[in-house]
Amino acid sequence: MHEIGVRETVQFAGFTFNWETLCMTWLTMAVVILIAFLATRSLKLVPSGWQMVVELIVNWLHGQIDAMMGKSGRFLAPFIVSLFMFLLVSNWLGLIPTLSSPTNDLNTTLALALIVIVMVHFLGLYKKGMHYVAHFFQPTPVFVVINVIEEIAKPITLSCRLFGNILAGEILIIVLLKLMPIWMPIPAVCWLAFSIFIGGVQAVIFTMLSMAYLANAVKEEEES
Amino acid sequence: MIDLNATFFAQILNFLILVAILRALCYKPVVRMIKAREDKIAESLAKADSDVAEAESLKKDYQAQLAEAREKAQAIVDKAEKVAASNRETSLQDTKREIEQMKKAAQAEIQRDRERAADQLKKEIVALSLLAAGKVVEKNMEASENEALVGDFIDKLDKDKIGDLSC
Numbered sequence: 001m002h003e004i005g006v007r008e009t010v011q012f013a014g015f016t017f018n019w020e021t022l023c024m025t026w027l028t029m030a031v032v033i034l035i036a037f038l039a040t041r042s043l044k045l046v047p048s049g050w051q052m053v054v055e056l057i058v059n060w061l062h063g064q065i066d067a068m069m070g071k072s073g074r075f076l077a078p079f080i081v082s083l084f085m086f087l088l089v090s091n092w093l094g095l096i097p098t099l100s101s102p103t104n105d106l107n108t109t110l111a112l113a114l115i116v117i118v119m120v121h122f123l124g125l126y127k128k129g130m131h132y133v134a135h136f137f138q139p140t141p142v143f144v145v146i147n148v149i150e151e152i153a154k155p156i157t158l159s160c161r162l163f164g165n166i167l168a169g170e171i172l173i174i175v176l177l178k179l180m181p182i183w184m185p186i187p188a189v190c191w192l193a194f195s196i197f198i199g200g201v202q203a204v205i206f207t208m209l210s211m212a213y214l215a216n217a218v219k220e221e222e223e224s
Numbered sequence: 225m226i227d228l229n230a231t232f233f234a235q236i237l238n239f240l241i242l243v244a245i246l247r248a249l250c251y252k253p254v255v256r257m258i259k260a261r262e263d264k265i266a267e268s269l270a271k272a273d274s275d276v277a278e279a280e281s282l283k284k285d286y287q288a289q290l291a292e293a294r295e296k297a298q299a300i301v302d303k304a305e306k307v308a309a310s311n312r313e314t315s316l317q318d319t320k321r322e323i324e325q326m327k328k329a330a331q332a333e334i335q336r337d338r339e340r341a342a343d344q345l346k347k348e349i350v351a352l353s354l355l356a357a358g359k360v361v362e363k364n365m366e367a368s369e370n371e372a373l374v375g376d377f378i379d380k381l382d383k384d385k386i387g388d389l390s391c
Contacts, residue, residue, distance in 0.1 A: 007227070015230030022234060029242045036250035043257045051257075058254050078247035086242055102235070106226050111235035 021105040028090040028102055035085070057081065068215040076214055083112065084207040091199030094170045095192055104167040109159035116210040117155045124217035158209060165202045169195040350378050
């Protein structure tokens with residue numbers, strides 16, 4: 001992002017694409033796939049090194065999913081771990097000079113949020129059928145208004161929270177670098193460290209909230 | 225800055241592709257590996273259990289065999305002791321019998337000797353008596369008459385006195 005708020009666009013088949021976002025997304029994907037490939041390149045029955053880390057993550061994720069959704073949620077594990085990896089790498093990618101985060105574009109965050117929300121409703125309908133529709137009308141049918149607003153708010157808050165955090169972080173880095181003379185980069189470095197923290201936190205929040213939403217749709221009803 | 229356009233759809237596609245790739249490349253092998261390890265551990269545990277059971281049965285077997293062998297050895301020792309005891313008993317009996325026989329033989333010998341001695345003594349007494357009587361009645365009596373007379377006398381004497389002599 002060379003000038004704040006201005007994006008390069010390309011026209012393809014009559015559609016407009018944000019070229020930089022696409023390139024950065026592909027770069028992020030490449031990095032994530034490379035990490036995944038390197039980590040699982042030589043799996044052995046007796047684990048060592050990276051394999052232990054990967055297995056630790058997978059086991060932890062399985063534990064989280066079992067606790068939140070029950071065993072039936074296990075099939076979502078690859079989706080969730082991909083989401084987390086993608087968000088983490090893309091949030092941190094923007095901190096490297098001349099690169100930018102794919103998540104500083106609302107198109108990306110909204111796309112992810114909508115995938116999650118569509119999955120939530122689709123899985124809810126698939127697993128529970130009309131019972132899932134009925135729960136929007138509880139405790140009284142009047143509540144349907146509030147429930148619908150809540151459901152619409154979910155993707156918007158999910159996407160805007162991530163988008164705002166990452167974009168603000170990058171803008172501030174640019175601003176700080178422009179404000180401060182080149183020989184006094186301490187505030188920029190401090191902000192960079194903070195941005196690393198924010199990037200991780202936002203990735204965790206997005207993933208956790210997605211899991212919570214998905215858990216609502218997937219887990220078996222205890223109260224019924 | 226907030227301009228939604230076709231990038232949105234491209235990002236959906238991108239992310240779904242990423243999920244598909246990661247699922248195939250990373251997640252599945254890891255889960256398969258974890259599952260394989262769990263299976264192997266369960267199998268090893270089961271095998272260890274069966275091994276322990278087998279060892280237990282083997283041990284029982286050996287103990288039984290050992291006890292049996294000990295019993296057999298005890299039986300052999302008992303039998304040997306019994307045989308030795310019976311051998312000793314028979315040899316003791318034999319010896320006793322032999323001693324008894326020897327004693328009997330000796331007693332018979334003694335009896336015979338005594339009888340012979342008594343016989344001889346009797347004869348000598350007869351001879352002496354005859355001699356004495358002959359000298360006494362030389363003058364008035366026939367020798368043959370005297371001899372019969374004295375023999376009778378000695379016979380009576382023999383029955384009454386000499387038979388009871390302890391010699």
